[in-house]
Amino acid sequence: MLQDVLDTAKEKMKKSCDVYEREMMNVRAGRANPKLLDRIMVDYYGTPTPIPQIGNVSSPEPRMLIIAPWEAKLIPQVEKAIQKSDLGLNPSNDGKVIRLIFPELNEERRRDLTKLAAKSAEETKVAIRSIRRDAIEQIKKLKKNSEITEDDQHEAEDDMQKITDKAIKDVDAIYARKEKEIMEV
DSSP: OHHHHHHHHHHHHHHHHHHHHHHHHTSOOSSOOGGGGTTOEEEETTEEEEGGGTEEEEEEETTEEEEEESSGGGHHHHHHHHHHSTTOOOOEEOSSOEEEEOOOOOHHHHHHHHHHHHHHHHHHHHHHHHHHHHHHHHHHHHHHTTSSOHHHHHHHHHHHHHHHHHHHHHHHHHHHHHHHHHHOO
């Protein structure tokens, strides 16, 4: 019973870290990353489909992505989807492939992106602490119902704190990597 509480909390914290990491992948750091296109949907025969599933996406240069749809008639739809997205990029095509050129980020934009990443990291840490609080409440409830001893309660609370510390350390590591990537010129 007690181990279930700890395992559930650990799993929830891991999911929070994973969500934050995916969110950080979508922050454009001036480099062309094919993962940026994963969340952009194109109408493919009436079904919203991510760009990587309707063609090949490659990065021949650090600041360029090339999208080669499997069907040439999809090029206008892919271009519209990219223009509607929050990437702020203007696609160009030659009838066969779409090119996306990523402009160099200026210093002010880099700082803004870093602040955005830090804010998101803090929100993730708050979510992790909330998970810890809920788990500790469950542990106290087990003690109150005499399902565990006081020693078990203290040990479980210590374990919960260690799990929380590790999750927060993971979030800090993700943030540090992203900050380094953003500030790199």
